[in-house]
Amino acid sequence: MLWQSIAPVVDLVFPPRCPICGDAIAVQNGLCSACWSGMVVPGEPACALCRRPFSSDIEHGAICAPCLAEPPRHDGIFAATLYNDPSRKLVLALKHGGKIAMAGMLAGQMAARVPHVGPGWLVVPVPLHRWRLWQRGYNQAVELGRCVARERDARLIVDALERHKRTPSLGGLGRKARERALSGAITVNPRRKDMLRGAQVLLVDDVLTSGATSNACVSALKRAGAKAVAISCYARVLDEGLPG
Template sequence: MSLARALDPLIDLVFPPRCPLCGVGLSTQGGLCHVCWSEMAIPGEPSCRTCSRPFGDGVPEGALCAPCLGDTPRHDGIAAATLYNDVSRKLVLALKHGNQISHARFMARLLATKLSFVDEAWLIVPVPLHRWRLWRRGYNQAAELARELAKINRGRLVVDLLERRKATPSLGGLGKAERRRVLSGAIAVRPAKRAIVKGASIVLVDDVLTSGATSDACISILKRSGAQRVVIGCFARVLDEALDVVRQNGPEIPKDLQHTKTPGT
């Protein structure tokens, strides 16, 4: 038995297991209660063969979604643990702005179920923060997710492969061309890391995928630097139009993340 496992009873005594969203008591650490799980929007099949956008029933296997048909994406796939809704938003905000770094482990475990193909040959690279934002926040939430993901999927973590050379404003409300203009030259591969990018398969990790403008900028520079394959791995993906589809199918709860309530809670 590992030391960590041996200390579990003591940890549970000092810090009783609770759901990080609603606070209800759990039988073990590291998951959500069944009620909160039922409100998660976890994408499944059928989905777009390129970006994994969820489809409704009746769509043939291998179909492409309209956005991918209209504009061939730079990425080589999107692995999203959840769709962005009220529940996943609480986890994201707690990690990103609430200093709840411990949430990264659970969030990465959920993301890892979508990245089962990743092994030691893959590089795991977080979307970078500008140094001033990193200084103010104290950590990069994408890097915390990437660090936990590397432990699970055994990929090679390279936290500092990408750098954000200039601070950028919020991209909300900007058009596609304007977003590209704002991000032009903002992200680069660090010179000391260029050699490992050539021919590499990379998981680009972020907490939330919204318009995809920032990830596109990262992927563009990675592929210009010689990366062979870049898959986006995110905890939550903003696809409001797909929420009803996923809700009808119900969440697919990974067995190792299911936890029961403790008696009397």
Template sequence: MAAPSFLTPLIDMMFPPRCPLCGEPLAEQGGLCLDCWSQLAIPGEPACTLCQRPLPDRVAQAAPDGKPVCAPCMADPPRHEGIAAATLYNPVSRKLVLQFKHGRRIALAGLLGQMMAARLPRLEGEWLLVPVPLHRWRLWQRGYNQSALLASRLAKATGQRLVVDGLVRKRRTPSLGGLNRRARATALQGAIAPNPRRQGMLAGANVLLVDDVLTSGATTDACLRALRRARVARVRIVCFARVLDEALDDAKSVDTAVWHE
């Protein structure tokens, strides 16, 4: 909950606003300095309508309906209707999520959530915001589910309903870092399921699946399968950072293992 506006001068005096990445003084709380902001990589256009993979101009212009789809999505259509990522995965976004996820800087949820909301397409009708779940032991160790905090911010920004326990993680999964796509899928098999108590709410609903970072998509796929079992109508994915090797030359040079639960 944000502090009352009349307390802002007192808070700024006690805790001068600083960039959470480099410590540079800021005009107000909750932002980044200009230099750090300029180093974030924002997904560009043209891109695949379904997966956000960058496309050459000629491919995008050839799409008859103005909604280009990349070759991988045409060959293996995803189970969702699109991905909205606030940033591409690079050293700056990595540092932000590390501080938020493992550094207990939960106040960053406001900044990250605001950036995610800005990338969402116009939502028609009612949607449910469902975060990627944590296993109860992981939640107990960390103290919070970072995806749930982001989903809460998005719910406030969009006016849509938050269902924080729409999905449950039935068993604790090992770290997925270093595993290939097939091994990750095997590790997650049967781990994520719809919450039986929310079955009536999920059936026929439009769902925004919220995560902090989308890497290989193994966890997302497991969530999508669970949501389909709950008979949801539509699913879109929204995340803060997206790993796309094609869109970022140094994507492979940044360690992604830290993202995996």
């Protein structure tokens, strides 16, 4: 492959560095051992519906309290990591630091968490409002989705969802306030409705915090007739899942 042939030259001009701490590493798009050990990968046992890790041994098929209180419309959340300091630095570098080349490394970890996704699936990125897209120059969810789709041999549909209004930061808002802020903000592109009807969809984003945005996306996709909508994110905010 072309990349393999020029990799030694790239490494000579741009010596591989850990994107978190800057230490020298063996290959491009990797992490040093110290930073990698700081990542938290969600494991088992986990909720059968949302994949929220349980803190103790619980029988297979158990459902967490939030899902019991309000059954989700999605068909599973598959996070590559839990949101902590190392994963936050990677997300910020991709999202606000303009380091789009990092999308491949992050998406590789995401793709490994969704082995059930493959040919016949549609990969749909969470949309940005056009003004935010214009300001940033790219949608990080699209860059991640492009790489995940390639890894899983699925089909990327960049414009399946549309964001019609800018929403304020949802941090600190209650559930009802988040729902009001997102009401009518995200809809399905009319030109993609036929494609989505009966489809299995993997919704892709960089971070899943409260789930309000992804829930709005899932609801729009399900209303359009999607058969199943699973969620793939790089980092999921679950403080109770972190060590200590």
